[in-house]
Amino acid sequence: MAKVSKKELIIQHSRKLFSELGYELTCLESVAKECSITKPAIYYHFKDKATLYKAVVSPEFTALAKRIEESTQRGSAVERLRSYIHTFGEFLISNPDFSAIFAREIANGSRTIPDECIEQLSRSIKQLVNILYTGVQEGIFKEESAFLVQMMIVTPLISYHTTKPLREKIAKFAQNETITLDPQFRNITESLSEKIIKGLQC
Amino acid sequence: MAKVSKKELIIQHSRKLFSELGYELTCLESVAKECSITKPAIYYHFKDKATLYKAVVSPEFTALAKRIEESTQRGSAVERLRSYIHTFGEFLISNPDFSAIFAREIANGSRTIPDECIEQLSRSIKQLVNILYTGVQEGIFKEESAFLVQMMIVTPLISYHTTKPLREKIAKFAQNETITLDPQFRNITESLSEKIIKGLQC
DNA sequence: ATAGTTTTACTTACCGTTTAGTAAGGACAG
DNA sequence: CTGTCCTTACTAAACGGTAAGTAAAACTAT
Structure with a gap:
């Protein structure tokens, strides 16, 4: 230990x-x-509460960016995009506090997010931009805003972690209907990945 | 007036x-x-702050559920799903305060969300469950968790409204890369719609 | 119609609690 | 005896909420 x-x-x-x-x-x-x-x-x-918050949050963003960079270097555009999504999904599982923190930053308009974190985020986005660009060059992907694709990946995964209680409450209200309530996070990541890739293809 | x-x-x-x-x-x-x-x-x-918050939030959720129900009654599963997404997107544009409020509720684990709002949300989800079910019966859609699809629709759209400042900051860090920064919300809704529908199809 | 009464829709002044942050000092290791 | 790492005791400000009072409108009885 x-x-x-x-x-x-x-x-x-x-x-x-x-x-x-x-x-x-x-x-x-x-x-x-x-x-x-x-x-x-x-x-x-x-120094103060804000500094502590920064110290809490920064390493997570850095670790995320690093893992994403490492896992999306090799392969076809599709493989790299799959890796991107997969790595993000796995990161959320192994860093269980990150989803709620990131979700709040997104909801906030990110007024409080430290600059270093934004720099780390932009590392990931650069990677995504590159993947999408390559895919377009290869004639596989349609052109699309990297920010939209980023949102399509990041926000459903994050929300799936933060909304567990909400989903349970909703399911109670909709008892008659058959609602598949709580698939595993890993399945969610793969399902999402499949759909996004398919949606992006020409 | x-x-x-x-x-x-x-x-x-x-x-x-x-x-x-x-x-x-x-x-x-x-x-x-x-x-x-x-x-x-x-x-x-x-009575108190919480009651005021409820009075602020409840009518928005009710209006949203109503509009979605009304706009997804008719047509094929694909048309209805397109309507669902479109209506949601338009609602966010016409109710500019809603995105941030909803985003915070999602980030929060929805501990503070009033029961009435959850009931209204479940109205929308029921509609979505029905659309997806019909689509599967028609042999058009693959089976998928309605919650995941809901997340795929709701969270990117909401986030697109709340993250404008974040996207601007990120774009500054990634100046060399070509990042399509700020497409119109309406385009975003249509792009997203297209991709989700394509992703769901068999 | 009008005098009297009640209700509505506020105001000013205040309380109690919470919480970020500080000042000053103490224990203990090297 | 000096710097590190912490404690006790405190301040100041913010904020949710309340008590008590008031001006004006609305209602009621004569």
Whole structure:
């Protein structure tokens, strides 16, 4: 078990809380409690709440961009796009707090998102732009806005993680109908991938 | 110009603020200021902040469900699905505060969403379930979870409205690449519609 | 019609709580 | 004895919500 520094401990616990409650409703007192320290100890390690948030969020965006870059280097445009979507889906599974945080940033108009994160996002988008461009050159894909494709990939996957309670509530209201409530996330990723690729093809 | 009651005025102004800032960051003092009244006047009309929020949000969900139901009664499964998506897209354009509010609810795990709204959402989903089922019967669509399809429709459209500032920031980081930054929303809706329908077809 | 009464639709002034952030000091390692 | 890492005790401000009062409209009884 790798010994984790107190600073890292604060980041980990606050990540969980930021994800569950959002930035505003996460109070540093409760973060401190989770870490079994007092609130001013957080201020020893981080200048203020916003800085802590940045420290929580930035590495996730960086890790995501890195994984996506690594996994979309080789293969045909279709294979690379499939990898792009697959990698994103797997990332959300292995980083369970990320979906809610990212979803809130999207909902927010991203006023609070740190510049570094935006830089990391733009790394991913560049990759996607390149994949789509290659696909168009190869005569496989129709031309399409990379941002739209990005949204088509990112937002359904993220939302599938954040809306589990909502889907359950909706299912209760629609009891008579047959609603396939809760497929596995992995299946969702593959289903989505298949549909997006098919939708993009000429 | 239809004279609008003060209660309605409060709803309208707070809708704008809830949409821009979110529930937590919208303070009733500023709502009151916008309406040129004082904070306790709001409490005369609404029991508390949560009740006001409900009054802001509920009619939008109801209007959405109604429009979707009306526009997806007739035609083939493909036509009805196209209508479904189109109506949703148009609704977001004509109700500009709705996207951010809905996006936050999705990001939130919908802990705060009023039951009436969920009921209205389930009306839409029922419609979608029916469309997809018909399409499968007709041998046109592959079977797919209605929730996934709903997510594929709803979240990219909503996000396209809320992420305008984010897209601009990203575009700055990726200057070298050619990124089609800001197509019209109407085009986005049609592009998305086309891709989803194609993706669902056998 | 009008005097009296009640209701509507607010206002001013205030309370209590929450929470970000700070000041000052203490324990302990090297 | 000095820097690191934390604690206790606190401040200031923001914000949801309330108490109490008031001007004007609406209703009622004579």
